[in-house]
Amino acid sequence: MKNKRIFPVMMLLMACLLMSTTVWAQTAKPKASPATTATGKIGDATVTINYSSPSVKGRTIWGDLVPYNKVWRAGANEATTLTVDKDVMVEGKALPAGTYSVYAIPTEKDWTMIFNKTAKQWGTNYDEKQDALRVTVKPRKAAALNESLKYDVTGQGIVLKWENMEIPVAITAKK
Structure with missing residues (x-):
């Protein structure tokens, strides 16, 4: 009699274990630095930033x-x-159509923004020999704290916003 009860109890325990691991897998924490995209038009050019x-x-x-x-x-x-x-x-410097990785060298007074020809790479694999373009820009104080890093595409270019800083980069359609 006891042996007949063990099998259903074991099956019930196995089903509960399976369901609990499925629920646990679906409630995984969100990424600390989630991937996002900013896109917009500058003149007739479409600009997309993935970060x-x-x-x-x-x-x-x-x-x-x-x-x-x-x-x-x-x-x-x-x-x-x-x-x-x-x-x-x-x-004011030419950048051909294409996809570029974006790097920066920040200083307290100005920043060097770098557009690198190797787009698909881990962010720390920078190779200066692959630079397509370097430009100097001036950071400015943000009007409000930006808790998360954000890029905006505006009619005048792109703006990197994070913490108490904004870094505008002027982009215009090539004539």
Whole structure:
């Protein structure tokens, strides 16, 4: 009699175990730096930026988490990419249509924004020999704290926003 009850109890336990692992797998934590996209038109060119968006989380970003005078991947995880479907001018310099990884060298006074020909790579695999274009831009103080890194595509270019800083990069359609 006892042996007949063991089998159904064991099956019930196995079913509960299977269901609990399925539910646990579906409630995984969101990524610390979720992937996101910003897209828009600049003239007749479509500009798309794919990036991972880290958060401030009470940290000092500029000069600490992101050191000054060193190449930074301008996002998290995989390299941030900028895709333009037409030739454009970036801060007055030509950038052909294509997809580029985006890096930066921040300083307290100005930044060097780098557009690198190797787009599909992990963000820390930067190779200066693959640079397509480097431009110098001026950071500005943000009107409000940006907890998560964000890129905006505006009619005048792109803007990187994070913590208390905004970094505008002028982009125009090539004539």
